[in-house]
Amino acid sequence: MTARESNQAHTPASPYLTQPADAAGSPRARRAYTQDRPIGVRAIVVAACALAAFTASTAAQAAEVEVxxxxxxxxxxxxxxxxxxxxEKKGDTWKDFAVAGGGGENAMTALKTRVISGDPPAAAQIKGPAIQQWGDEGVLVSVDDVARADGWDKVLPTQISSIMKYKGQYVAAPVNVHRVNWLWINADALKKVNAQPPSTWDDFFKxxxxLQxxxxxxxxxxxxxxxxxxTFETVALGVGGAAFYKKAFVDLDEATLKGPTMVKALETFKKIKPYTDKGQTGRDWNMATGMxxxxxxxxxxxxxxxxxxxxxxxxxxxxxxxCVPGPGSQGAYxxxxxxxAFFKVKNPDSAKGQKDLASLLMSPEFQEIFNLNKGSIPxxxxxxxxxFDDCAKKSAADFHSAQTKGTLVPSWAHDMVIKPAVEGAFYDVIGEFWNNDGETAQQAANKLAAASKTN
Structure with missing residues (x-):
């Protein structure tokens, strides 16, 4: 994983093909611009049919699957x-379209460009609300026949299968589950201060x-x-619980976003800052893990x-x-x-490759290999x-428990529930509060409520 898993789905398109006047201004404006939904792509795709036909007719290999x-x-x-x-063992040809950097932003920019030109790849790595947004543009293709044949409805949690469907049909295949609300701890450091892994926020600050x-x-x-x-997402879950989290970050309930529990979550979050170091600016996540x-x-x-x-x-x-859940979030996940997601392509021979790829992504063999490499669970x-190691086994057990108890929640900070413009606005509110000692938790909570209405 790279900076990232924060892969944002951003797809500015007509009528947003030209940058708005304020896009070069505030971080919120820039992020909202780069992440806006792909409105209007359909018209451009139609206009580009001639280009798409030409591209298809000159394809080097008919069975090629570009990913x-x-x-x-x-x-x-x-x-x-x-x-x-x-x-390739199935007789298909893989055409690699790897785009590094930007936490997935560069890949989404490349995808937008290709779709606008009428020449999308056969499959693209996207997730969350972005799947529905691309579905609205009429550019995704159903793989529901594969899903039915392989019994996806029987082996996928409904909270996840629903995200992969557009109007009741599968248009995307999931490959893993990452748990976000983890706290990673150096065991020797705890021994030096004769402490146990903190399960409450009082324990955490003691x-x-x-340690300090x-x-x-x-x-x-x-x-x-x-x-x-x-970090704030995990704090909020630990302070308020899953029901509060859902009302605030899934339902975007205004009263909850600016209410007393949110204020307490923000205060707890800000209380962590004095326990961090001054060299954090611009530090990548893996460098922090290295510490x-x-x-x-x-x-x-x-x-x-x-x-x-x-x-x-x-x-x-x-x-x-x-590896322990963040304080207070033990019963949630x-x-x-x-x-x-699979895109409509002009080459009819690509359809077989798309279906083969969808089936492979959900196969037990690939699910095991991929997740052992990535740190997630199938x-x-x-x-x-x-x-799998003990952390993965605990993650799987906690996932099932949370699913049963109704405390399994999507990560808003990682593109799984709210539209990109709102997510970007939330990022800016949280970042400003973290870095501005003059702002109160109530002021930040009020800003979150206002940010939830970002278009």
Whole structure:
């Protein structure tokens, strides 16, 4: 995983083909512009039919399946290669369209350009509300026949299968489940202060005080908007619980967004800052994880992609490091799911490759290989997890428990529930509050309520 899992779905298009006058102004304006929904793409696609026909007629290989993705880091790149090999065994040709950087932003820009030109890839790595938005543009193709044949409805949680469908039919295939509300801890650091993993916020701050006195940075974080937003998301879940989280971040209830529980969550979030270091500005998430691995820092709020860094460093869960839910969020689970959506292409021979790819993405074999590399767990339910480590097994058990109890919630900070413009506005509110000591929690809460109405 790279900075990222914060992959944003941003698709400015007609009538937003030219940058608005304020897009170069505030961070909110820039982000809202780059992430707006793909309104008007349909008209441009129709206008570009001639170009698309030409492209199809000159395609080098009729059975070629072009796949746009941003799996460019170590474990992810390995998984992409495995998927390519599996697809080619079925007689299809994989055409790699890997776009690195920008937390997925660069890939989404490339996708928008290709769709506008009438020449989309056969499949593209997108997720959450963006799937529905592209469906509204009429550019996605159904793989429902594959889903029925392979029994996807039986092996996918409804909270996830519904995201993969457009008007009742599957148009995307999920590959994993990331848990976001993790707290990663250096085991030796806790031993030095004779502390246990904090399960409440009172425990957390007592432990942070002891770590700071011992000369250890209590919390590692990178000063990037998505990291601040993700940390706040976990804090809010731990302070308010799943019901509060749903009302605030799924329903976008105005009273809840500016109410007393949100104020308390913001105050708790801001209370963490004195326990971080001054060198956080611009720091990538994996560098913050490295601080925990080395013992320079003790804890980090981060999704389970952080586990890959510990694995590469030959660290053992339960021995060298601990993975525990964020304080107060033990009974809940915030999820982030990677998926591939399938686009209408002019080459009819690509249809077989698309269906083969959809089937492979949901196959037990690929689900195991990919998630072992990536640090996440299979989205396909009922799989044997014998090869997975203790953190993954706990994640799977907690996922099932949360699903049963109704405390399984989508990560708003990672594109899974709210539209990109609102998400970007939330990012800006949280970032400003984190960095502005003169702003009160109530002022920030009021801004969140206002930001929820961003178009």
């Amino acid at each position: 746009l993705h941003y799996w460019t880091s170590g474990g992810e790149a390995k998984s992409a290669q495995v998927l390519k090999q599996m697809l 432990t942070a005080d002891a 006195k011992a000369g250890i940075i209590p919390v590692a974080i990178g000063g990037q908007s998505w990291q601040e937003a993700e 925990v691995i080395s013992g320079k820092a003790a804890m980090q709020f981060m999704g389970d992609w952080a586990k890959g860094e510990f694995t590469v460093a030959n660290k053992t869960p339960g021995q060298d490091y601990l 915030t999820f982030n799911v990677d998926s591939f 989205v396909r339910q009922g799989m044997d997890l014998a090869k």
